[in-house]
Structure formats: structure tokens, C-alpha cells
Amino acid sequence: MRYDIAVIGTGPAGVSAAITAKVRNINIILIGPGAMSWKIRKAHVIKNYPGLPDISGDGLADAYDKQLKSLGIEITDTKVSMVYSMGSYFSLQTSDGMIEASAVILATGVVSEASLPGEDDYVGRGVSYCATCDALFYKDKTVAVIGYSKEAEAEAEFLAETSEKVYYLPVFGKEYKECGIDGCIDGHAVQNYSVSGKYQNPEVISDIPKEITGGLKADTLVCEHGIKKVDGIFIIRDNIAADRLVPGLQMNGGHVSTDLSMSTNIKGCFVCGDITGTPYQYIKAAGQGNVAALSTVDYLNTLRKGM
Numbered sequence: 001m002r003y004d005i006a007v008i009g010t011g012p013a014g015v016s017a018a019i020t021a022k023v024r025n026i027n028i029i030l031i032g033p034g035a036m037s038w039k040i041r042k043a044h045v046i047k048n049y050p051g052l053p054d055i056s057g058d059g060l061a062d063a064y065d066k067q068l069k070s071l072g073i074e075i076t077d078t079k080v081s082m083v084y085s086m087g088s089y090f091s092l093q094t095s096d097g098m099i100e101a102s103a104v105i106l107a108t109g110v111v112s113e114a115s116l117p118g119e120d121d122y123v124g125r126g127v128s129y130c131a132t133c134d135a136l137f138y139k140d141k142t143v144a145v146i147g148y149s150k151e152a153e154a155e156a157e158f159l160a161e162t163s164e165k166v167y168y169l170p171v172f173g174k175e176y177k178e179c180g181i182d183g184c185i186d187g188h189a190v191q192n193y194s195v196s197g198k199y200q201n202p203e204v205i206s207d208i209p210k211e212i213t214g215g216l217k218a219d220t221l222v223c224e225h226g227i228k229k230v231d232g233i234f235i236i237r238d239n240i241a242a243d244r245l246v247p248g249l250q251m252n253g254g255h256v257s258t259d260l261s262m263s264t265n266i267k268g269c270f271v272c273g274d275i276t277g278t279p280y281q282y283i284k285a286a287g288q289g290n291v292a293a294l295s296t297v298d299y300l301n302t303l304r305k306g307m
């Protein structure tokens with residue numbers, strides 16, 4: 001089945017885009033964390049959202065959730081690792097398989113961590129952003145998982161089912177400092193289970209990744225206190241840089257180049273929210289989500305008329 005629009009991101013921008021498109025009776029899929037953006041949930045009190053003075057982040061997220069449900073919009077809780085433009089449609093690689101859509105709205109927020117030196121050079125040549133997509137390439141091999149978010153723990157465990165050896169470097173927040181015990185992540189034991197009959201716990205490494213080096217393929221993770229020889233490196237962040245998610249996307253610094261219609265240099269690919277630049281604000285993100293959805297509906301209409 002091909003959707004009309006795939007909206008990627010469950011922050012204010014993506015939620016708003018999904019609502020507007022649904023109200024226009026468009027066949028959409030909304031992809032992102034089911035609990036929605038942590039940037040909504042983490043806000044203690046929000047003072048600048050019109051009509052909702054002093055609402056908490058949780059309160060806003062719950063209100064979004066209620067509105068989505070009332071419109072029959074379900075969040076598809078998965079991560080998109082690549083968006084391929086196929087000309088008249090898009091093919092999205094996700095942790096749960098491929099999804100097709102005639103148009104895409106990127107509402108994935110801003111990437112907070114800079115790339116590691118060497119990372120960009122080895123994307124697709126030993127550097128991956130999705131364990132479930134690429135694990136089989138590293139069957140019986142040695143891999144490192146660099147986790148900038150807790151989601152990386154599950155990815156490390158998943159890889160351990162097929163890879164010979166998994167180094168896991170959790171480099172997020174205070175959990176990282178508390179960690180570093182083999183087999184223990186954030187106070188929880190890494191589950192020792194086996195799906196394929198073979199499972200070795202990921203080895204937790206307390207070190208800071210500094211660089212990725214290699215020859216034709218990445219083969220070394222250089223850390224502050226030593227190196228790890230590996231066949232592949234998985235980097236798990238909340239957000240993937242937009243031009244890595246959608247190859248060929250025109251950027252302006254760390255943001256996607258766009259105009260007042262929220263279109264990009266790629267036909268059928270629209271953007272909204274923090275991904276487009278400052279100011280980083282809920283209401284701006286939601287407003288741009290609305291515009292992006294309406295522009296996408298116009299685009300679909302011209303596509304249907306064969307213009």
C-alpha cells in the first residue's frame with residue numbers, strides 16, 4: 001500500500017502536519033515515537049502556547065494524543081533510517097520494513113550532536129544508523145554501538161543476537177557516568193536471552209568516542225582511552241541529520257533549506273519545525289506543520305492531474 005503522505009516526526013510540527021492533512025481527507029502515516037517528542041514531554045511548564053497558558057509538557061503531549069486519536073490517526077512507532085526519492089514517490093526504510101508514500105513531510109527536529117570525525121566519510125561503508133536494517137551485514141563480526149539515546153541499548157542487544165562481539169558505548173547524560181560495568185546498563189542487567197540460539201552480552205565500554213578511521217571501510221573506533229578494532233559502527237541518536245536521512249537534500253548550515261511553502265529542493269519532500277532553523281519554538285513548529293501539510297496537498301493535486 002502506498003500512502004499519500006508520510007509524516008516523519010511526532011513533535012508539534014509532525015503532529016500538526018498530520019492533523020491538517022487528515023482534516024483534508026488525505027491518506028497519511030505518522031511515524032515517530034509513540035510517546036511523542038521528548039522535547040514536549042520534558043518541558044516543565046509552557047508559557048508561550050496560545051490558548052493553553054501554563055500547560056505542562058506532558059499536558060500538551062496528552063492533548064495532542066487525544067486529538068490524534070479523535071481523528072483516527074495512529075502513530076506508527078518506528079524509526080526511519082533512510083528516505084529514497086524514487087521520482088514520483090518515496091521509499092522509506094524503517095526499523096520495521098519499507099514504507100511507500102507519494103510525498104514526505106520531514107518533522108524530525110534538530111540534531112544536537114555533531115558528527116564524529118570520519119563519520120560522514122564512512123556512512124554505508126561501515127557506519128550505520130539502524131541495527132535492525134543492517135545487522136545481517138555484520139553476522140559473526142565485531143561491531144561497536146555508540147548510543148546517544150537509551151534506544152541504543154535495545155539496538156546493542158539486537159546486534160548481539162547475530163554478531164560475534166558487540167561493544168556498547170552509552171554516551172548519554174548522567175547514565176553514562178553511572179555505567180561502565182560489563183553487563184550492566186544504567187543499573188539494569190542487559191538481558192541474556194537468545195533468539196537465534198547464540199547470544200553474548202554486549203560489552204559496555206566507558207569511554208568517549210573521538211574518531212572513526214579505516215581504509216575503504218571503517219575498521220577502527222578511536223576513543224579517548226584506546227581504540228577498538230571493529231567491522232562496523234552503529235551510531236544511535238534521537239535524530240539523524242536531514243541530508244543523511246534524505247540524500248541530496250539541500251542544507252543551509254545544520255538546517256534544511258526551505259521557503260515559505262515549506263518545500264525543499266527535492267520534489268514532494270516538505271519540511272517543518274526545528275529542522276528548518278531557529279527560533280526553536282512549539283508554536284512555530286506547529287504553524288509550519290500546518291503550512292507544510294497544505295503545500296503537500298497542493299503538490300499531490302498537481303501530481304494527480306499529471307502536471
Ligand SMILES: Cc1cc2nc3c(=O)[nH]c(=O)nc-3n(C[C@H](O)[C@H](O)[C@H](O)COP(=O)(O)OP(=O)(O)OC[C@H]3O[C@@H](n4cnc5c(N)ncnc54)[C@H](O)[C@@H]3O)c2cc1C
Pocket residue numbers: 008009010011012013014031032033036037038039040042043044045046047048078079080081107108109110238239240245272273274275279280281282283285
Ligand atoms: C526541555 C525543553 C523545554 C522547552 N520549552 C519550550 C517552551 O516552553 N516553549 C517553546 O516554544 N519551545 C520550547 N522548547 C523547544 C521545543 O521543544 C522545540 O522547538 C519543538 O519541540 C520543535 O518541534 P519539532 O516538531 O520541530 O521537533 P521535535 O519536538 O524535536 O520532534 C521531532 C520528532 O521527530 C522524531 N524523529 C526524529 N528522527 C526520526 C526518524 N528518523 N524517524 C522517526 N522519528 C524521528 C523525534 O523522535 C521526535 O518525535 C523546549 C525544548 C526543550 C528541550
